[in-house]
Amino acid sequence: MSDREEFTPRSKKKSQISEILKRLLMNHAAVVGMLIMLILIFAAIFADYVAPYSYEQQNLNEMFARPSLKHLFGTDNFGRDIFSRVIYGARISLFIGLTSVVLGCISGGALGAIAAYYGGRADNIIMRVLDVMNSIPNLLLAISLSASMGAGVGNAMIAIGITSIPIYARVVRAAVMTVKEQEYIEAARVLGVSNRRIILRHILPNSLAPIIVQASLGIAGAIITTASLSFIGLGVVPPTPEWGGMLSAGRQYIRNHWHMVTFPGLAIMITVMSFNLFGDGLRDALDPRLKR
Amino acid sequence: MGRYIFKRVLYMIPVLLGVMLIIFTMLYLTPGDPVRMMLGDDADEAAIAQLRSELGLDEPYLAQFINYVKKIVMKLDFGVSYVTGRPVIEEIMSRYPTTLILATVSTLVAIAMAIPLGILSAIYQNSWIDNISRIVALVGVSMPNFWQGLLMILLFSVNLKWFPASGFTTPAHWILPALTIGTSGAAAIMRTTRSSMLEVIRQDYVRTARAKGAPEGIVIWKHALRNALIPVLTIVGIRFGASLAGSIVSEQVFSIPGLGKLMVDSIRNRNYPVIQGGVLLIALAYSIINLIVDILYAFVDPRIKSQYSAKKRVKYAGKEGQGSVG
Numbered sequence: 001m002s003d004r005e006e007f008t009p010r011s012k013k014k015s016q017i018s019e020i021l022k023r024l025l026m027n028h029a030a031v032v033g034m035l036i037m038l039i040l041i042f043a044a045i046f047a048d049y050v051a052p053y054s055y056e057q058q059n060l061n062e063m064f065a066r067p068s069l070k071h072l073f074g075t076d077n078f079g080r081d082i083f084s085r086v087i088y089g090a091r092i093s094l095f096i097g098l099t100s101v102v103l104g105c106i107s108g109g110a111l112g113a114i115a116a117y118y119g120g121r122a123d124n125i126i127m128r129v130l131d132v133m134n135s136i137p138n139l140l141l142a143i144s145l146s147a148s149m150g151a152g153v154g155n156a157m158i159a160i161g162i163t164s165i166p167i168y169a170r171v172v173r174a175a176v177m178t179v180k181e182q183e184y185i186e187a188a189r190v191l192g193v194s195n196r197r198i199i200l201r202h203i204l205p206n207s208l209a210p211i212i213v214q215a216s217l218g219i220a221g222a223i224i225t226t227a228s229l230s231f232i233g234l235g236v237v238p239p240t241p242e243w244g245g246m247l248s249a250g251r252q253y254i255r256n257h258w259h260m261v262t263f264p265g266l267a268i269m270i271t272v273m274s275f276n277l278f279g280d281g282l283r284d285a286l287d288p289r290l291k292r
Numbered sequence: 293m294g295r296y297i298f299k300r301v302l303y304m305i306p307v308l309l310g311v312m313l314i315i316f317t318m319l320y321l322t323p324g325d326p327v328r329m330m331l332g333d334d335a336d337e338a339a340i341a342q343l344r345s346e347l348g349l350d351e352p353y354l355a356q357f358i359n360y361v362k363k364i365v366m367k368l369d370f371g372v373s374y375v376t377g378r379p380v381i382e383e384i385m386s387r388y389p390t391t392l393i394l395a396t397v398s399t400l401v402a403i404a405m406a407i408p409l410g411i412l413s414a415i416y417q418n419s420w421i422d423n424i425s426r427i428v429a430l431v432g433v434s435m436p437n438f439w440q441g442l443l444m445i446l447l448f449s450v451n452l453k454w455f456p457a458s459g460f461t462t463p464a465h466w467i468l469p470a471l472t473i474g475t476s477g478a479a480a481i482m483r484t485t486r487s488s489m490l491e492v493i494r495q496d497y498v499r500t501a502r503a504k505g506a507p508e509g510i511v512i513w514k515h516a517l518r519n520a521l522i523p524v525l526t527i528v529g530i531r532f533g534a535s536l537a538g539s540i541v542s543e544q545v546f547s548i549p550g551l552g553k554l555m556v557d558s559i560r561n562r563n564y565p566v567i568q569g570g571v572l573l574i575a576l577a578y579s580i581i582n583l584i585v586d587i588l589y590a591f592v593d594p595r596i597k598s599q600y601s602a603k604k605r606v607k608y609a610g611k612e613g614q615g616s617v618g
Contacts, residue, residue, distance in 0.1 A: 131307055132314060133314070135307050135579050135582070136574075137533040138534070140537035140571060144315060144318055145318065148318045148319055227436050228436060228438065231436075231438050232541055247438065247439055254442060261439070261446070265439030265443070272433075273431070276434055
């Protein structure tokens with residue numbers, strides 16, 4: 001009985017997932033990345049409870065206060081608590097990072113899947129359009145899009161999402177091209193299953209691994225791009241706390257108030273590093289042959 | 293080989309036209325009237341209509357785009373700056389060399405740091421050199437350029453007073469910005485060099501070279517590195533493009549009067565012709581770098597060269613065959 005169960009597809013899938021999880025949990029760097037990510041996500045969601053002060057609460061008597069027990073990361077030029085602003089900043093950065101990746105993943109993924117599945121002219125047209133997008137460096141494209149749409153959280157999210165379309169399209173295209181030659185896809189086609197259903201129900205779920213890896217690494221890139229846009233005044237507009245914007249504001253006080261430019265940058269670095277560690281670990285866990 | 297280069301150059305034309313279309317459309321759809329921006333809000337309607345007609349802004353979208361492309365291709369005319377009234381090409385060309393120097397020096401710094409470290413990391417996999425290099429690369433990839441720039445100013449300019457914090461007049465001014473932009477590039481190049489070398493040094497031909505008694509230096513430099521170079525060249529090309537784009541942000545940090553600073557100022561002033569021209573010229577430089585990288589592939593990887601030579605041989609053999617039959 002138990003032998004028979006082992007060979008059913010469901011238990012095979014389950015054992016595959018537990019195998020991947022096991023490999024992921026054995027990778028210490030990935031576990032550290034995952035823990036930092038979880039702490040950051042927790043802090044971002046419960047910022048109202050975790051942050052000791054409101055992000056906009058000004059105290060002109062305590063301007064430029066050095067880090068202390070009262071203000072862990074010190075205060076800024078308006079006397080606002082930098083620690084609280086960094087925590088609220090996590091909310092903005094993670095939100096833009098996640099949503100832009102979802103946007104890029106869905107649009108790029110759909111384009112990649114169509115290109116690979118239909119091939120021929122559709123593939124050619126889609127890939128040439130992506131070539132054009134690829135010939136503009138990512139950050140420059142994000143800057144141009146934000147410049148034309150204007151600053152703001154929503155626009156930054158869209159701009160970063162659009163710039164990530166080519167990479168997801170390529171990843172999905174490559175994955176779908178591998179999967180579509182498999183026998184079970186041919187079987188589905190013979191059975192008369194519609195193209196849409198084949199792509200959505202059979203091909204995409206089987207091509208998910210590289211997409212998930214790219215997405216986790218993509219969030220890291222999106223967070224840096226968000227901060228870069230805000231740093232040059234195109235991303236999130238003050239007084240909303242965003243790490244890049246905080247660095248831009250602290251820049252003019254760098255000579256005397258180092259803490260204003262140190263902690264927001266550290267927050268960006270730690271967050272990006274955690275997603276990179278997790279993404280690298282996930283890639284190794286999903287395909288151990290790639291581990292080097 | 294000539295055919296390969298020719299084909300690759302031809303391929304750049306539709307790509308650049310595509311870039312022009314994207315940039316033109318993006319700014320065409322941007323809200324706000326450029327003519328009112330140039331003449332001010334209190335300008336009279338007749339003057340506005342006249343200037344709009346002179347600039348061709350009253351024409352349909354497609355006509356405007358064709359006109360835009362024609363002007364650039366035939367006369368290198370990118371329009372005039374809304375702020376200074378000077379031709380955009382003049383404004384950009386006065387700043388572009390600075391940005392190109394910065395991007396080139398940064399990429400060279402990145403290559404000089406990354407390739408030796410990547411090779412060492414691969415040769416001594418899992419040793420302390422490998423572990424330290426990987427940590428440094430991870431930090432480099434995760435650090436935003438502009439923050440690193442600020443920290444460098446804090447340490448090397450404010451505290452140690454070793455290098456100037458702003459400007460770009462002497463090579464001493466280049467050091468901090470080039471290190472700033474170069475470090476993130478170095479991290480990416482190092483990771484690619486390492487993984488590419490690891491793949492190659494496990495190949496049979498490397499084992500054969502060692503078995504034949506070739507010195508380790510020759511095995512690494514001649515047999516392994518040359519075969520591992522293709523992905524490295526690709527990432528170097530990509531990083532050069534990233535350095536050009538990254539300079540837009542880094543030039544703000546170090547107050548460098550380059551194209552990036554001009555573009556950010558133009559974004560603030562909604563000076564669209566300058567933004568269009570700047571993006572287009574950066575995309576052009578990026579495309580040229582990618583072209584050079586593609587040509588270098590052929591030199592590094594004899595398979596690409598032989599692919600074209602083989603085609604040529606087949607073509608000639610076919611012709612000779614036809615001749616003999618006839």
